[in-house]
Amino acid sequence: MLKCEERMNADVIIINISQLVTLANNSKPRYGKEMEESAIITDAGIAIKGGNIIEINDSKAIGNKYLTSELIDAEGKIATPGFVDCHTHPVFVHTREDEFAMRLQGKSYVEIAKAGGGILSTIQTTRNADEDLLFELAKKRILKMMQLGTTTLEAKSGYGLNTPSELKQLRVIKRLQEELPIDIVPTFLGAHEFPEEYRNNHSGYVELLCKEMIPAVAEQGIAEFCDIFTEAHTFNIEESRQILTCAGEHGLKLKMHCDEIEPIGGAELAAELKCISADHLGSASETGIKALKKAGVIPVLLPATLFSLQSKTYANARLMMDLGLPVAIATDFNPGSCNCDSMQFTMSLACLQMGLTPSSALCAATLNSAYALDRGNQIGSLEAGKKADIVLWDIPGINFIPYHLGSSYVERVLKCGKTIYKAT
Ligand SMILES: [Zn+2]
Known part of the structure; x- marks a missing residue:
């Protein structure tokens, strides 16, 4: 654990994400077969400042590195881009x-x-x-x-x-x-x-x-x-x-x-x-x-x-x-x-x-x-520098999203790091 003065400030950190789907692709859309690869990080955390993602890393590293006034414990939920x-x-x-x-x-x-x-x-x-x-x-x-x-x-x-x-x-x-x-x-x-x-x-x-x-x-x-x-x-x-x-x-x-x-x-x-x-x-x-x-x-x-x-x-x-x-x-x-x-x-x-x-x-x-929408450099994937537009899901894996028909398993929605919806 870093000492307090060595830790960095974040507005929000999210820890204990069981699977984080980044979809990051070097500032490009995903072409054809590349669409199949979601780029998943397990046991992940996200640090957010000024509405943007500043770091994605493993959950412990994020928890140790950042001081924040808002800590979201995802409790094993899955995170995808909004x-x-x-x-x-x-x-x-x-x-x-x-x-x-x-x-x-x-x-x-x-x-x-x-x-x-x-x-x-x-x-x-x-x-x-x-x-x-x-x-x-x-x-x-x-x-x-x-x-x-x-x-x-x-x-x-x-x-x-x-x-x-x-x-x-x-x-x-x-x-x-x-x-x-x-x-x-x-x-x-x-x-x-x-x-x-x-x-x-x-x-x-x-x-x-x-x-x-x-x-x-x-x-x-x-x-x-x-x-x-x-x-x-x-x-x-x-x-x-x-x-x-x-x-x-x-x-x-x-x-x-x-x-x-x-x-x-x-x-x-x-x-x-x-x-x-x-x-x-x-x-x-x-x-x-x-x-x-x-x-x-x-x-x-x-x-x-x-x-x-x-x-x-x-x-x-x-x-x-x-x-x-x-x-x-x-x-x-x-x-x-x-x-x-x-x-x-x-x-x-x-x-x-x-x-x-x-x-x-x-x-x-x-x-x-x-x-x-000509906004590929700002949104659409979870990576440092992009807006913290994140959905937390109460599901076992991303295949569940299209598999399930009818109701929604969205647990929380964040826009620019702010929670704009939370399931009750
Ligand atoms: Zn139309």
């Missing part, structure tokens, strides 16, 4: 469970829309809602995600589809970032769908996006990313290229929803424009996947959406991993196609439906998803 949910749509008013019931009865998209459902109904209520209501509803949803182990969340606009309503959603996201204890990354998704008033005037809406909405978003500094929904029935390749190029020129980083239903060349465009991530990719072509690899674009797969839509097919994660891509996963939480707030359940689906192993699914939900 989840990074890099694709969500949490700012909306009403949930759409009645539409879910109609879909189960075989009602078509048109019948659902006629009964007042579909994305256009979300747009209508979001446009009419006041900011405080949107904030309170989103806050409630995000606090649930936090209890399930999410410590960083990306949140998109995209239910306003006009300048004032998109800015309103982004202001709500900014306030969520300021008032909630987890990090929330803002993404502008004005190109989510064509609004009703531009249904027959696509070029008019592209012009509104490029001449008014994107400049306003950039001027207010209220979004970090610009995203788009590129599919046969929404924004085509040429429109997508135009909108994303404009967003890039305004200093926004780029993401795409692409090749979810049909392989129309979305992945190839994501590669051409050097997007940070290309998301969905349920039907991406092999050429598209190879283009993503070459351009260093992170593929973000959203298995809970396909599961909710009762899809028979999923994104070809195995091929992506065989080709050496750093696959990431996210919930795609939204009111229509996927009301899933759990990265744990998303990991289960990644294993059961897309052939990932538990270790690779954990990597996809933490380290690689941090890279999908």
